[in-house]
Amino acid sequence: xxxxxxxxxxxxxxxxxxxxxSTVGDEGFDIGKLRANTGLVTLDxxxxxxxxxxxxxxxxxxEQGILRYRGYPIEQLxxxxxxxxxxxxxxxxxxxxxxxxxxxxxxxxxxxxxxEDVKRFFDGFPRDAHPMAMLSSVVSALSTFYQDSHNxxxxxxxxxxxxxxxxxxxxxxxxxxxxxxxxxxVYPRNDLSYVENFLRMTFSVPAQEYVPDPIVVSALEKLLIxxxxxxxxxxxxxxxxxxxxxxxxxxxISAGISAxxxxxxxxxNQSVLEMLEGIQANGGDVDSFIQKVKxxxxxxxxxxxxxxxxxxxxxxxxIIKAAAHDVLSSLGKSDELLDIALKLEEHALSDEYFxxxxxxxxxxxxxxLIYRAMGFPTEMxxxxxxxxxxxxxxxxxxxxIKEPGSRIGRPRQIYTGEVLRDFVPVESR
Ligand SMILES: CC(=O)SCCNC(=O)CCNC(=O)[C@H](O)C(C)(C)COP(=O)(O)OP(=O)(O)OC[C@H]1O[C@@H](n2cnc3c(N)ncnc32)[C@H](O)[C@@H]1OP(=O)(O)O
Ligand SMILES: O=C([O-])CC(=O)C(=O)O
Numbered sequence: 001x002x003x004x005x006x007x008x009x010x011x012x013x014x015x016x017x018x019x020x021x022s023t024v025g026d027e028g029f030d031i032g033k034l035r036a037n038t039g040l041v042t043l044d045x046x047x048x049x050x051x052x053x054x055x056x057x058x059x060x061x062x063e064q065g066i067l068r069y070r071g072y073p074i075e076q077l078x079x080x081x082x083x084x085x086x087x088x089x090x091x092x093x094x095x096x097x098x099x100x101x102x103x104x105x106x107x108x109x110x111x112x113x114x115x116e117d118v119k120r121f122f123d124g125f126p127r128d129a130h131p132m133a134m135l136s137s138v139v140s141a142l143s144t145f146y147q148d149s150h151n152x153x154x155x156x157x158x159x160x161x162x163x164x165x166x167x168x169x170x171x172x173x174x175x176x177x178x179x180x181x182x183x184x185x186v187y188p189r190n191d192l193s194y195v196e197n198f199l200r201m202t203f204s205v206p207a208q209e210y211v212p213d214p215i216v217v218s219a220l221e222k223l224l225i226x227x228x229x230x231x232x233x234x235x236x237x238x239x240x241x242x243x244x245x246x247x248x249x250x251x252x253i254s255a256g257i258s259a260x261x262x263x264x265x266x267x268x269n270q271s272v273l274e275m276l277e278g279i280q281a282n283g284g285d286v287d288s289f290i291q292k293v294k295x296x297x298x299x300x301x302x303x304x305x306x307x308x309x310x311x312x313x314x315x316x317x318x319i320i321k322a323a324a325h326d327v328l329s330s331l332g333k334s335d336e337l338l339d340i341a342l343k344l345e346e347h348a349l350s351d352e353y354f355x356x357x358x359x360x361x362x363x364x365x366x367x368x369l370i371y372r373a374m375g376f377p378t379e380m381x382x383x384x385x386x387x388x389x390x391x392x393x394x395x396x397x398x399x400x401i402k403e404p405g406s407r408i409g410r411p412r413q414i415y416t417g418e419v420l421r422d423f424v425p426v427e428s429r
Contacts, residue, residue, distance in 0.1 A: 010038045041412040057395050058231040062309035083224040087391035111167035112188035122179045131176035131383045132261040138172045140254035150248045152401045161249040173383045174201035195220050215330045216374050226316045229392025235259040239393045240400045244409040256393045266385040272304035273368035273378045276337040286343045294353045304365030311358040324366045333373050
């Protein structure tokens with residue numbers, strides 16, 4: 001709270017609403033009593049101005065392009081940390097000491113296997129099923145195997161669900177990939193690091209054991225860190241909303257995976273690659289594609305551009321663009337799609353349409369090019385985003401469930417339908 005307040009006048013009456021300070025100086029005001037005072041609700045399309053929660057996990061300044069997890073700048077974490085260290089920090093609040101990190105990793109490696117019956121779910125999916133659909137279905141199905149986890153107020157079970165999800169999501173993701181190419185599943189190997197194990201389960205084939213490439217491992221660690229949390233984005237808000245009904249963690253995270261899948265959110269990384277391929281098939285004609293976007297032809301957008309909060313740049317995109325160059329050159333690969341992406345970016349950043357709307361590359365613009373260089377098919381890109389986002393979803397779920405006085409998420413509406421009318425029997429209509 002601060003000593004400031006916002007006074008609203010409605011009719012002849014005035015109402016005072018307290019201003020709430022953030023720890024970094026931003027402010028909001030609490031309109032919790034607005035409806036009780038005035039009978040009014042607020043209408044805020046897409047929640048553009050609504051803070052649904054107070055949160056101590058991730059700080060984001062959209063004007064200055066700042067992103068911090070638990071106060072640590074994303075640039076430092078991406079440079080010097082590991083994904084599991086970041087996961088621990090997001091979930092527990094502070095960087096782990098050496099023994100805490102080692103205990104966390106040990107616990108995770110003990111839970112990487114999936115129950116053998118889970119394989120039957122994959123048998124039932126069509127071969128061309130989208131891996132995001134498999135991921136969300138199987139995560140939801142985990143709640144059938146761990147029925148003791150259904151009470152969100154059981155602290156021990158909350159911890160176990162956290163470890164199980166972190167441990168099993170890479171296995172589920174790798175199985176989804178194997179299903180899509182018709183290859184046998186590869187069981188986890190617990191002597192490898194989190195990222196190495198995932199890459200091996202994905203890329204090993206019976207005739208050839210995958211040997212993790214240090215360039216790929218370190219690039220994937222970095223990408224997972226950069227995706228690990230992003231305050232109240234669409235999928236995280238979904239996790240919180242589902243969790244606010246006291247649904248278990250598996251159900252909540254499964255819903256978050258579904259929300260992430262959409263092309264306006266995490267699914268944009270797949271759409272970017274498809275857009276670049278489309279431009280390539282059209283002879284690399286960037287100008288006519290940009291014109292199409294500006295004309296809003298068929299609602300086409302420059303995918304991987306624009307952000308609800310970032311209005312100058314997305315700090316993750318800066319790091320990822322540099323990483324795309326590094327990874328491609330370290331792997332000795334060149335990609336015509338990278339040249340098209342660079343041209344698109346250059347064009348858009350000097351075009352009034354994009355400049356006046358504050359449209360810059362977001363986290364999804366360059367990631368697909370790195371994933372592609374690593375050997376992932378386009379349909380797996382959003383799955384990789386989900387692997388990265390998991391600790392953020394979990395941290396936010398914990399924060400929501402532990403918040404004293406936490407309430408079920410339930411927006412109001414402004415009704416625009418018919419006024420009262422009488423039922424008419426079918427034969428008289
Ligand atoms: C991990 C993430 O989720 S990052 C985001 C990933 N999504 C994408 O990359 C998809 C492309 N981007 C977008 O669709 C949007 O920028 C979003 C969804 C990210 C943010 O949307 P909003 O904040 O609701 O912005 P909104 O849709 O209101 O757009 C504002 C204006 O910019 C335009 N605009 C926004 N993004 C784009 C884009 N990528 N290409 C072209 N025009 C765009 C809109 O048409 C609108 O123009 P108008 O004022 O003439 O109507
Ligand atoms: O914050 C958002 O709206 C989308 C985003 O960048 C993310 O989830 O990483």
